[in-house]
Amino acid sequence: SYELTQPPSVSVAPGQTATVTCGGNNVGSKSVHWYQQKPGQAPVLVVHDDNDRPSGIPERFSGSNSGNTATLTISRVEVGDEADYYCHVWDTRRNPSGVFGGGTKLTVL
Amino acid sequence: EVQLVESGGSLVQPGGSLRVSCAATGFTFSAYWMHWVRQVPGKGLVWVSRISRDGSTTNYADSVKGRFTISRDNAKNTLYLEMNSLRAEDAAVYYCARDREGNYYDSGGFDHWGQGTLVTVSS
Numbered sequence: 455s456y457e458l459t460q461p462p463s464v465s466v467a468p469g470q471t472a473t474v475t476c477g478g479n480n481v482g483s484k485s486v487h488w489y490q491q492k493p494g495q496a497p498v499l500v501v502h503d504d505n506d507r508p509s510g511i512p513e514r515f516s517g518s519n520s521g522n523t524a525t526l527t528i529s530r531v532e533v534g535d536e537a538d539y540y541c542h543v544w545d546t547r548r549n550p551s552g553v554f555g556g557g558t559k560l561t562v563l
Numbered sequence: 564e565v566q567l568v569e570s571g572g573s574l575v576q577p578g579g580s581l582r583v584s585c586a587a588t589g590f591t592f593s594a595y596w597m598h599w600v601r602q603v604p605g606k607g608l609v610w611v612s613r614i615s616r617d618g619s620t621t622n623y624a625d626s627v628k629g630r631f632t633i634s635r636d637n638a639k640n641t642l643y644l645e646m647n648s649l650r651a652e653d654a655a656v657y658y659c660a661r662d663r664e665g666n667y668y669d670s671g672g673f674d675h676w677g678q679g680t681l682v683t684v685s686s
Binding site: 540551 | 598600607608609610613622623624625628658663668669670671672673674676677678679
């Protein structure tokens with residue numbers, strides 16, 4: 455089955471830029487979506503289709519996707535951005551199914 | 564306002580069955596593909612199943628295929644997940660989620676999620 459690999463944790467100081475990667479075989483050929491999940495809450499879509507933001511999501515959140523790596527970039531990080539972040543794709547190769555990365559805990563120092 | 568409200572989670576014995584539901588309001592339910600995603604507390608998100616707008620197409624994760632059945636009642640704006648032969652590893656919070664622009668070949672991302680319902684599998 456298709457796999458997405460994320461670093462377990464990323465740390466960044468307030469005001470700096472955080473980068474969360476999502477690795478997968480030729481993931482650049484797929485549409486990647488990103489979710490933010492804070493403790494005790496449901497996930498929230500922050501980027502869809504590689505680099506589009508839903509309404510209400512700050513411009514500080516952006517994405518890119520090429521080759522074997524998709525990236526979520528959070529500029530001017532705020533304390534409130536501390537959360538778990540998950541990447542997600544749809545895999546149609548054998549058994550059509552959704553695939554999530556393992557998640558990355560973003561810590562704002 | 565779009566709302567998804569899950570219900571039906573409970574404690575069930577291994578080998579038992581349970582049906583969880585997701586009531587949708589604030590949007591045209593029949594116009595969207597819908598999904599179930601589960602999460603063991605403290606662990607990551609795991610996709611479980613999806614269903615097309617009219618219910619004619621369904622897909623399942625390998626781990627639940629043959630045991631779980633997804634369905635929907637567009638007249639009642641409700642999504643269901645029937646779970647049979649439950650195992651300890653099925654214990655999780657089950658979320659329903661709306662696919663923003665889903666189609667047969669792809670997902671547009673899940674733009675609305677419910678608050679989840681907890682399924683516990685234990686004797």
